[in-house]
Amino acid sequence: MRVAVLMDPIAGIKPAKDSTFAMLLSAQARGHECWVFTLDQLSLHAGQAWGRVQPVRVEDVAEHFFQLGEAADRPLADFDCVLMRKDPPVDMDFLHACQILEHAGTWVVNDPAAIRLANEKLFPLQFARWLPPYLVSRDPAQLREFLREHGEIVVKPLAARGGEGIFYLHGGDRNLGSILETITGRGSHFVMAQRYLPEIRQGDKRILLVDGEAIPGAMLRVPAADDFRGNLVAGAQAVAAALTPAEEELCAEIGPELRRMGLLFVGIDVIGGRLTEINVTSPTGAREIHRFFGVDATVRLWERIEAGR
Template sequence: MQGTTSLFITDPLESLNPKKDTTILWMQEAFTMGGQIFQCEMSNLIYKNQQTFADFSEIQDPNHHPQISCKVDKIQALKDFDYIFMRKDPPVNEDYMNALHLLSQAESEGANIINRPTALQKFNEKIFALQFSNWMPDTSVICREEDFKRFKKKYSTIILKPLNGMGGESIYKFDESSQDHLDIFKSLTNNHQTMVMVQNFLPEIYDGDYRILIIHGKPFPIALARIPQEGSFKGNLAAGGKGEARELSNDQVKVSMEIGKLLMDEGIVFAGIDMIGNYLTEINITSPTGAREILLQTNQNPIKTLLQSI
């Protein structure tokens, strides 16, 4: 990274938590390796004069002041940065998709964008996992009430979640059938118009929801097991889960290598898959996290491994 320029497209800097955020760790590692660090938001992307540009700021010392940036007076074509890292968190809404369209245009102009914007456009993180359904719990993608009732009859406990959520938001666990649950389903599906995902509940969640980082098609040897706290079934750190670094099991390595081949074919250099026990639940490609916690607990650095491989 010596002498390189890296542009990070992120949420507002002040919203990032330096103690936990993988993107800030990424900036710090790139800076330590000799690179210049720049940042912008999706709204700072511009197309004019037959090129795609960014109006951006420089983070001059990400190791000590990662949330302090200095506005750069000129805009710059995206193709003139050595690396562009798309690290905007979901939701994957219209604004996000429009930014990806612009980034795809920039890629056609010669910009080097990680992860590849066409892949981010192509795959929904939850539906993407269906390509590996042999590793998944029983899963249905539905919006009709009769399909919801039919799935609930199969299992004593099920999980309901939106297709575009993150951090454990709007995920429900139903142990019984009730009108309240039907009302939640109706609300989450926007009156039975928007698709959602239902799965049989996996009690293995209480031993941890594993975040496995896939770097250039290969799993990092340490995963972050996110363990639900008392009274909760959600392991997500944003939902109060506790992160514990653990070595991968043989099955986790096998699943990761299988998924990694497809990720590389699609230009997805950095991803995070979620596994509960030996079951795959999600493939995260937009803005995977967990690297900071792994580094703090094991002194092994997934982001350094990533940067050394690009």
């Protein structure tokens, strides 16, 4: 197949941890022709989405891990498949890119309309029995009341990634007013508040699902001793973790909806058996899970894409 991948600049990724890089490696190994482009190289004219794309060859080494060919402007309909792998934040440019990709004239994975609908913090609300107590609000007074009710909470922006902008709050925090003003933009931005889950000290589990089926094996991200965030970019350490029976039940409940929406490659986050996020934009974890368990989620993704819609 001929495949185009919309991603962040490839020169800036960390190949040992990057799931998009793993997808390129797997595609190349299966004989597919890969091209890459970035958000600023996406356009829409004459009723078609176009990309200024470059052919790419990748190698699984620490340095000099890619080679790019000459750039060319091509309609995305020239490709058998387009992977949407742009990292958040899910800002207006990101959402507009998803709208443009709806005019690709070919299969886009994950489905761009579904990405727009499935906010990674709000989408889990469809599976409420698995959630910790939560509040979505932009009102600092409501957030203060939620904190009084639960004693310890976490507040997070709705469109960021990698632990950016997340705060742990408790009733005695003298910075409480300033933090709530900052994260809500003085009441102008909605945020997600969740009851703090002390099980985070044991780790935040990333489970990958391909076409609604859970990969057998997960990555547990254990926060650094001086942090509460289970994000690798925030200093958490990745360790191997099996899926519990409850987590398998959770995946079985979520999977059919992911499949229905065209969300082929998804990462869910679970802390202490509670679902906290459903990541549909550019979820990571494939490289670590492959190293831990020998199961390559990206191979399963290509098997599904090769099988067709």
